[in-house]
Amino acid sequence: MRAVLVVNPKATTTSERSRDVLVRALRSEVDLSVRYTRRRGHAAMLAREAADEGVDLVVTLGGDGTVNEVVNGLMSARLPSVPTGVSPAERLPALATVPGGSTNVFARALGLPREWPEGASMILEGLRLGRHRTIGLGRADDRYFTFCAGFGLDAAVIHRVERARRRGRVSTPALYFRSTVAQYFLGSDRRRPAIALERPGDATEEQLATVVIQNTAPWTYVGDREVNPNPEASFDLGLDVFALRQLRVASTTRTVSQFFSHQPDPHGRQVLRLHDMTEFTLVANRPQALQLDGEYLGEREKVRFSSAPAALRVIC
Known part of the structure; x- marks a missing residue:
């Protein structure tokens, strides 16, 4: 499985050492590329590029703002041609969210623990077991x-x-x-x-x-x-x-x-x-x-x- 980790280096509850630990853990399960955001809006571009490259999974390390940008990047990607009956969600990479912000509402609403080490462990378990769910999104004009x-x-x-x-x-x-x-x-x-x-x-x-x-x-x-x-x-x-x-x-x-x-x-x-x-x-x-x-x-x-x-x- 090919995956991209999108990291917000300014995430409030993580450090360089903790990011290294997460990268090693993910690389034990997937073929991982790590990409860092440099400015507001950059996460959306990185996620869109990852989807266009055909990766299977995009992982975020950051807060709810990083997640929002990544989701909008994924939803704006070019969908590949697939057999009839395959839903748009199945054509896009899956999303995994490691909580790294101050509140992490989205991750916690999914049932993930508040702290990033426990959240990362749960995601790794989900990857090993093939566990996922399909969710709806909201849209305000052209932004999700x-x-x-x-x-x-x-x-x-x-x-x-x-x-x-x-x-x-x-x-x-x-x-x-x-x-x-x-x-x-x-x-x-x-x-x-x-x-x-x-x-x-x-x-x-x-x-x-x-x-x-x-x-x-x-x-x-x-x-x-x-x-x-x-x-x-x-x-x-x-x-x-x-x-x-x-x-x-x-x-x-x-x-x-x-x-x-x-x-x-x-x-x-x-x-x-x-x-x-x-x-x-x-x-x-x-x-x-x-x-x-x-x-x-x-x-x-x-x-x-x-x-x-x-x-x-x-x-x-």
């Missing part, structure tokens, strides 16, 4: 995402965190909490909901303040705790939507606390939840922040979301 997207407040928080990290701050739950509070009270126009959700064959949902889209559950983690606005979201179904109609302090605090309950079921007059959606469009009357898989992508006024079922094979 693996576990979540956000339009509005949560994306603006991620932008604030990214600016803090460029100033040397470390990504921690405390940094996200402070950034959320600052964005909520100082950076949001909470009195004028700007977003509408349009879906084929249904009435438009008007005056939404912020929207979270999930391709699986959980949405994210705070340490070891799952955060679940849409607990029924699944890689095997379409997209789930959670939206708040208002960002009032009392109702927002109450709803957010429901994310963390043992059996989360966020609800209330200000809550909109939609399950297993095939496609919909978010339209805003003023620019809103957009994030995919925890990566800030700038501001948009319109984004079309769709589900891409059974799109990718993953080793887990």
Whole structure:
């Protein structure tokens, strides 16, 4: 089996020594080539090149941003000609994700351990046993995402965190909490909901303040705790939507606390939840922040979301 390991050398929880250990372990199972990212977007190019070369497996060592780039690279590759009846997912290399970031939502949603040595061991076992699953992806306009997207407040928080990290701050739950509070009270126009959700064959949902889209559950983690606005979201179904109609302090605090309950079921007059959606469009009357898989992508006024079922094979 031919494989390419795409390494983000800035991954927060790995070192050069740990990378060497991983490379030796992988080379005991596959014919491995190692390629390092040098800039934002480079992982997508490396993954597309690997797929075009006909490798069987692409392994990532990095965080959710690296995974997102690799997935988009794979999905943009030229599919080889194969017999009728072979799915697109079977024509692409499989994906294996060794957790190397600070949160690693995608890997953990697949059932992999949080730390990279245990995650790597599970992947090696999966390779030996031929264990994999086929998952669906989400799509925002022409870009894919693996576990979540956000339009509005949560994306603006991620932008604030990214600016803090460029100033040397470390990504921690405390940094996200402070950034959320600052964005909520100082950076949001909470009195004028700007977003509408349009879906084929249904009435438009008007005056939404912020929207979270999930391709699986959980949405994210705070340490070891799952955060679940849409607990029924699944890689095997379409997209789930959670939206708040208002960002009032009392109702927002109450709803957010429901994310963390043992059996989360966020609800209330200000809550909109939609399950297993095939496609919909978010339209805003003023620019809103957009994030995919925890990566800030700038501001948009319109984004079309769709589900891409059974799109990718993953080793887990």
